[in-house]
Amino acid sequence: MKPNQSFGSIVVCMGSSCYARGNIYTVEHIQSWLARHGLSASVELSGSLCGGRCKEGPVIIINGKVYTNVMPETIEDILVHEFEKAGDPELVQPDSTCSNTSAGDSWRVDP
Numbered sequence: 001m002k003p004n005q006s007f008g009s010i011v012v013c014m015g016s017s018c019y020a021r022g023n024i025y026t027v028e029h030i031q032s033w034l035a036r037h038g039l040s041a042s043v044e045l046s047g048s049l050c051g052g053r054c055k056e057g058p059v060i061i062i063n064g065k066v067y068t069n070v071m072p073e074t075i076e077d078i079l080v081h082e083f084e085k086a087g088d089p090e091l092v093q094p095d096s097t098c099s100n101t102s103a104g105d106s107w108r109v110d111p
């Protein structure tokens with residue numbers, strides 16, 4: 001990985017519905033996962049206001065793809081799915097110290 005190389009962006013909906021339904025915790029998981037995998041400086045993490053998809057929430061947009069029904073328990077699977085393609089696969093393997101990897105695929109992505 002080159003210094004200052006960008007691997008993309010994550011936008012976490014912090015509107016009241018998504019926030020209350022889990023994104024308050026999911027954003028902490030994202031920050032922790034990025035730090036553990038050395039990607040904090042390479043992935044832009046930001047919050048957004050409600051995007052009008054509350055019924056499908058919690059919503060997170062990663063590299064332009066809209067993920068719906070994202071829960072703190074499933075965010076690691078999504079991060080691995082998105083960032084294993086960015087290079088440095090050894091950095092983004094599922095973390096065996098995290099208990100969230102067996103939560104299954106309850107989230108969806110809208111292309």
Ligand code: FES
Nearest residue numbers: 013015018050053
């Ligand atoms: S609060 Fe997230 S889409 Fe409305």
